[in-house]
Amino acid sequence: MSNPSADPMVMTSRRDGVLVITLNRPHVRNAIDQGLADAVDTALTTLDNDPGLEVGILTGTGGHFCSGMDLKAFPTEGVPRVADRGLAGLTRAHRAKPLIAAVEGAAVAGGFELALACDLITAADTAFFALPEVTRGLVASEGGAIRLPRRLPHHLAMEMLLTASPLPASDAACHGLVNQLTGEGKALDAAFALAARVQANSPHAIRATRQVVNATRGLDDDAAFTVQDPITAPVFGTAIATEGVRAFCEKRTPDWTA
Template sequence: MSTPNTAVRTEAVGSALVITINRPQARNAVDAAVAHGIAAALDELDGNAELSAGVLTGTAGTFSAGMDLKAAARGEAPAVPGRGFAGIAEAETGKPLIAAVEGYALGGGFELALACDLVVAAAGARFALPEVKRGLIAGGGGVIRLPKRIPHHLAMELLLTGRTIDAERAGELGLVNRVVGDGEALPAALELAAEVAANAPLALAAVKEVVRLADGAPDAEAFAAQHARSRALRESADFAEGVRAFAEKRAPQWRGR
């Protein structure tokens, strides 16, 4: 069931929660209402056992133009304490997130996509971190995440020039999982979400947790974290069900425990 038509709408589609930034008059720029709306949507996603993945998108053919500078000038903070920019940049989400990008993903909009685990982009999508052109840095995760996602010198080129790239180039750089036709980003993201949702929810959460814990950690610490999560998974009812389903040549019935 959809929430009221506010700055951020949510709607369950199958086992995915579609999270839509709904400020078309401002090209879906992030103000305080959007930040808190996304934070609430992530809580909704993680708190509902029937949902397996989230899909973040924007309304009216635009993903997000980034921080709402007019709102910021009025003193609004486009962030949530403990969760960072847009309520997501520093959040630790338990379920996979997929960005469905149409149109512009500029500045903070690009950082929203970088905060997701997977990205589907329409052919007409455009990405940029132009903060240096305004005397700022991409402080919503851009300067931290981009050099981890693509080779150092290519990341620095985008960060230091503020250049805009298209979806094809983003795909070449490995920033986008799939490039689809204009208007097809959300359906394609939902297809990807359904593929993800076919897998064990505990295992999906463990993948995200281990990847997060291993980021920058020494190998010994990373493997220790992985061993602990793997041991817990082997003791889960879902693992037993996965083995039975494989032997019986049927789809598993996951229970998340």
């Protein structure tokens, strides 16, 4: 086991326009204290602000994704939020670029809420998800109680929230909560492959699409179109859109930097 005081709480690496953000507190299954929360927030800011980065991947060391809030730190630190961006600077943040959760082992409590805040999820078939907050006198208040009922059948989500029942990754995949199920140790590889599929498309169109999805959630159609149109209208008049259409007609790969 590595010395927890000697290693960075969060490690980052870059590969082909992808920023990998790795939670690195394996001795506590990557539980989130304020130090780790601040480090994740810094990494996410780098992802959004660096024009050389297109997609982020969030994962963990030691065979686990994240066990949630560090309960030993809770009495003195409280919930490890960052400003108005929520748990670890993610669960309430308005991010500009796609983020993929690559889940091995446990993604529970706040760890599951981090995954739910991501755009896409890959998971090993040995991974599992859970929201055990009620067993500790707490509430899944960083997106669990809000997002989970939108992603799963209502009664299954309520069972997880009210009884703390875990959900195996294989079952999560059956219900569409996981984009790609992999063998153990392969979730990160699958996340890179998924990132490459995202990167093949226009960054401007991806950004606008994410913005529409997030801005129109919960609205009726009329209200949603009213919110959507100012976001999408500028996209259609860009040189990027012209390049995409021309490349399709010419049966070639678009040059999104043109």
